[in-house]
Amino acid sequence: MTIEQAKNELARLQVQMYAYRYALSQISLDAATVGPKDTVEGRGVALSVLAGALYDISMKDETISLLESLREKSDELNELEKKEVEELLRSHDELSKIPREDYLAYRALLNEADAVWHKAKLEDDFEAFLPCLEKIVDFNRKMAAWIHPDKAPYDVLLDRYERGLTMEKADAFFEAVRKSVVPLLAAVTAAPQVDDSFLHQNFPVEKQRILSDRLMEMQHIDRGHCVIGETEHPFTSGFNHADVRITTHYYEDNFSDSMYSVIHEGGHALYELGIDPALDYTVLGGGVSMGIHESQSRLFENIIGRSRGYVKNLLPILQEIFPDQMKGVTAEALYKALNKVEPSLIRTQADELTYSLHIMVRYEIEKRLIDGTLECKDVPEEWNRLYKEYLGIDVPNDKEGCLQDTHWSGGMIGYFPSYALGSAYGAQMVEKMKEDFDFDACLDQGDLLPIIAWLKEKIHRYGSSKDPSWILDNCLQAEFDPSCYTRYLEKKYSDIYGL
Amino acid sequence: MTIEQAKNELARLQVQMYAYRYALSQISLDAATVGPKDTVEGRGVALSVLAGALYDISMKDETISLLESLREKSDELNELEKKEVEELLRSHDELSKIPREDYLAYRALLNEADAVWHKAKLEDDFEAFLPCLEKIVDFNRKMAAWIHPDKAPYDVLLDRYERGLTMEKADAFFEAVRKSVVPLLAAVTAAPQVDDSFLHQNFPVEKQRILSDRLMEMQHIDRGHCVIGETEHPFTSGFNHADVRITTHYYEDNFSDSMYSVIHEGGHALYELGIDPALDYTVLGGGVSMGIHESQSRLFENIIGRSRGYVKNLLPILQEIFPDQMKGVTAEALYKALNKVEPSLIRTQADELTYSLHIMVRYEIEKRLIDGTLECKDVPEEWNRLYKEYLGIDVPNDKEGCLQDTHWSGGMIGYFPSYALGSAYGAQMVEKMKEDFDFDACLDQGDLLPIIAWLKEKIHRYGSSKDPSWILDNCLQAEFDPSCYTRYLEKKYSDIYGL
Known part of the structure; x- marks a missing residue:
């Protein structure tokens, strides 16, 4: 095979793999959005075959010999091709350590677990979900040992979502956050409380759908390439740079x-939409890590979406859509209400300050589930104990407790820390942006384009063609420093609560 | 390979094929329902790989030798296995006559054509759609010649949707229908007209969605296995007996x-949902032909849905959902309004009497496109001429003319006659049902269960495990006789219009 032929084969291999990933994502997306509820079996049969075919493509001899021969000739490859070969070999190497049968049984388990979790959450029935959780934890523990028998299993899992992350680093990070957040929270809780009663009225779902359209417009999301659906748990699914889906969940009593x-x-969608089209249909398409991904989503959600400037520009839109409910509300009152700090049960509804504590609960539990010092059956008890310890609140049921998130039923153990880490990355990115342009003026003028352009230039366009650490260096031009995040929180909440 | 091993391989082969069909249908369904509009390219790349993989599974040597060895040992197979082998060999034989490259190029073309047609219809721009139509017609003509070089190409295409159907049979059938419908339509048009003005008011889409739920309830459709979506053109997509999707299109001025x-x-959904679960994941799952499929849909739509009994039971539901619009409307007035005969532009909105004339227009055009006596560029002119001749109306634009249907952009040339044929099958099925139980009493009491049970028993459960002709014999216990249909139309419309 000439080098040109081999390069063509490399491209063809990746197009093939893309097609199977595309099909698998479509099927999962359908299941989570519009698919009828009692359709697990037929979906599972299809998923199993397709996941098996994808496994086989990665594992077959031609694939390996192609990749190895390309690695040997790497001086004849361009930078992207080199990275493609490297990533393909890395994932092949990982996959080759997981027995095919176990891999497919796990895929089938996740398909089933999704339906079981939905029902268990709805019916507040942890017992019903327990067998799935046990199998998922067990597989993840085994998988970690297969991939890196010499490493602590939870370190292996963390690394899958944020390359280079370890418990040691996560512990240090959470410790720094805790040191800042806990006293800050105590001070905030002691201060006079913010009135957010006007947020708790009836907001018809139909109107909320209109609000979603307007929000996506403010975020300059091209609707020709991104639609919004409705699911139990919000998520983003990107097929390629031109096809991204987001979802949300509406509650009538709280817009x-x-x-x-x-x-x-x-924020996730902008990342996927901003990736260089040249990376489509390769293994380098898609965001590089969950830490970087969550930096984008959390940055938009909080640093932008809960800023004075953004909220000021949001108010007239809210008043147009909810004229009765928003009558007489001032920008400052709305800003404070949307930033009200209150330890609460649900992570996705948490304020910015207590959010990390929700993550720490999950981090502690995952760590102990994987090292075997906590059994799955004891998760509710431990969950409730930690919510009491970290957030000072009693968890009344598992539905609003350990069954609230979709991550474990989706097999994503090791993902949660990315949210907190991403929040901290985002805070540091904003410090850097402020050096480059007038960030606050953009928010004040309701013009997010310069921010989106900066993020696209520094982060989005690279997709997975650079490592997370390279991306961070590229946009921060400095070491990662969690104190940017804690300083941001201290400044913001001292101001709001007059500390 | 022992016979047991071969049987297992046969099952495994079909599960594999099912998985690819499942993925392809999911992707197409997504495109037609919720997918963002500018996503054709990335979808096309995925479809191409997956369709190619399915083609390769059908065509590979192991598949053929397995099927041929099973055919040789057919006395060791049960009835279903025999039929599976027969169907697999038949489709393999057909596929083997279509060059892989052409097959995949055509799949890619259909993906593109769907988007082009959507836009062309929206913008009333036939010229934009013309190149796609030309390629689709050209491929269908070539495909027919590849499959059966000795037959008239349009006969080959008709046979794909209703096995055994030929132009000779279709001509005779349409002639019989025409002989009855044309004078009947003339008499109806001369009679005093029905008032349906109350149907043309504002009916908010939100309320119409509620009506859809109620209609599906009346039809005993299990929502755990069937959901409804919204598309430009309504359709049904069945994945297996436990997972079926239907779609509709709402118009505010006409519920x-x-x-x-x-x-x-x-009606289509009930067919798919009623198929024996044992046929899932085999080539015998799914309805057997479009003629039989349309018999179910047209039977529910018209003979049931536009009957006095059904309409009587529908009225209180309509009055509950649309209290202002339906105030004071009587069951008889609603029955007449919903059966108002009026030559019109849009097939799917046509009354039962003029419906066949819409089909005849399409049949004539398809016949001539395929035999080469009509060029694609002349379709609008010919369409408009035939609408004037058959229905006496002027077509103001192509959007409401030859661009109205999705079939041609979907490559379905030869499908349309199934609608008219299905209507006639349905009328004869009802005559037979009336021998077995009190059909009219079921409608009058709003109890469709005995009807659904009869159809499931005689038709649905067999899926594709029997030929269409066997299914017809099984439920009609007589030769197909279009006069049941014309008698039904004559009786119904003579009554409504007092002829």
Whole structure:
């Protein structure tokens, strides 16, 4: 095979893999959005075959020999091709350590677990979900040992969502956050409380759908390439740079919950939409890590979406859509209400300050589930104990407790820390943006384009063609420093609560 | 390979094929329902790979030798397995005559054509759609010649949707219908007209969605296994007996249009939902032919959905959902309004009497496109001429003319006659049902269960495990006789119009 032929084969291999990933994502998206509820079996049969075919493409001899021969000739490859070969070999290497049968059984389990979790959450029935959770934890523990028998299993899992992240680093990070957040929270709780009663009225879903459209417009999301759906748990699914889906969940008694889901998922969507089209149909398409991904979503949700400037520009839109409910509300009152700090049960509804504490609960539990010091059956008890310890609140049921998130049923153990880490990345990115242009003026003028352009230039366009650490260096031009995040929180909440 | 191993391989082969069909249908469904509009390219790349993989599974040597060895040992197979082998060999034989490259280029073309047609219809721009139409017609003509070089190409295409149907049979059938419908239509048009003005008011889409739910309830469609979506053109997509999707299109100024789409697609859905679960994941799952499929949909839409009994039971529901618009309307007035005969532009909105004339226009055009006596560029002119000749109306634009249907952009040339044929099958099925139980009493009491049970028993459960002709024999216990249909139309419309 000539080098040109081999390069063509490399492209063809990736197009093939893209097609299977595309099909698998479509099927999962359908299941989570519009698919009828009692359709798990037929979906599982299809998923199993397609996931198996994708596994086989990665594992077959021709694939390996192609990749190895290209690695040997790497001086004849361009930078992208080199990275493609490297990534393909890395994932092949990982996959080759997981027995095919176990891999497919796990895919089938996740398909089933999604339906089981939905029902268990609805019916507040942890027992019903327990067997799935046990199998998922067990597989993740085994998988970690297969991939890196020499490493602590939870370190292996963390690394899958944010390359280079370890418990040691996460512990240090959470410790720094805790040191700042806990006293700040105590001070805020002791201060006079913010009135957010006007947020708790009836907001018809139909009107909230209109709000979602307006929010996506404010975020400059091209609707020809991105639609919004409705799911139990909001998420983003990107097929290629020109086809991204976000979802939300509407609650009639609270528009801000869905509003911040839309802005959050919109941040993810902008990342996927901003990736260089040349990376489509390769393994380098898609965001590079969950930490970087969450930096984008959390940045839009909080630093932008809960800023004075953004809220000021949001108010007339809210008053247009909800004239009765928003009558007489001032920009400052809305800003304070949307930033009200209140330890609460649900992570996705948490204020910016207590948010990290929700993540820490999950982090502690995952760590112990994987190292075997906590059994799955004891998760509710431990969950409730930690919510009491970290947030000072009693968890009345598992539906609003350990069954609230979709991550574990989706097999995503090791994902949660990315949210907190992403928040901190985002805060530091904003410090850097402020050096480059008048960030606050953009918010004040309701013009997010310069911000989106900066993020696209520094982060989005690279997709997965650079490592997360390269991306961070490229946009921060400095070491990652969690104190940007804690300083941001201290400044913001001292101001709001007059500390 | 032992016979047991071969049987297992046969099952495995079909599960594989099912998975690819499942993925392809999911992707097409997404495109037609919720997918963002500017996403054709990335979808096309994925479809191409997956369709190619399915083609390769059908064509590979192991598949053929398995099927041929099973055919040789057919006395060791049960009836279903025999039929599976027969169907697989038949489709393999057909596929083997279509060059892989042409097959995949055509799949890619259909993906593109769907988007082009959507836009062309929206913008009333036939010229934009013309190149796609030309390529689709050209491929269908070539495909027919590849498959059966000795037959008239349009006969080959008709046979794909209703096995055994030929132009000779279709001509005779349409001639019989024409002989009855044309004088009947003349008499109806001369009679005093029905008042249907109350159908043309504002019916908010939100309320129409509620009506759809109620209609599906009346039709006993299990929502755990069937959901409704919204598309430009209504259709049904069945994945397996436990997962079926229907779609509709809402118009604010007319609820009956979507209402009859829902009942029509509901008829298709009941067929798919009623198939024996043992046929899932085999080539015998799914309805057997479009003629039989349309018999179910048209039967529910018209013979049931436009009957006095059904309409009587529908009225209180309409009055509950649209209290202002339906105030003071009597069951008889609603029955007459919903059966008003009026030559019109849009097939899916046509009354039962003029409906066949819409089909005849399409049949004539398809016949001539395929035999080469009509060029694609002349379709609008010919369409408009035939609408004037058959229905006496002027077509103001192509949007409401030859661009109205999705079939040609979907490559479905030869499909349209199934609608008219299905209507006639349905009328004869009802004559047979009336021998077995009190059909009219069921409608009068608003109890469709005995009808659904009869159809499931005689038709649905067999899926594609029997030929269409066997299914017809099984439920009609007689030769197909179009006069049942024409008698039904004559009786119904003579009554309504007092002829």
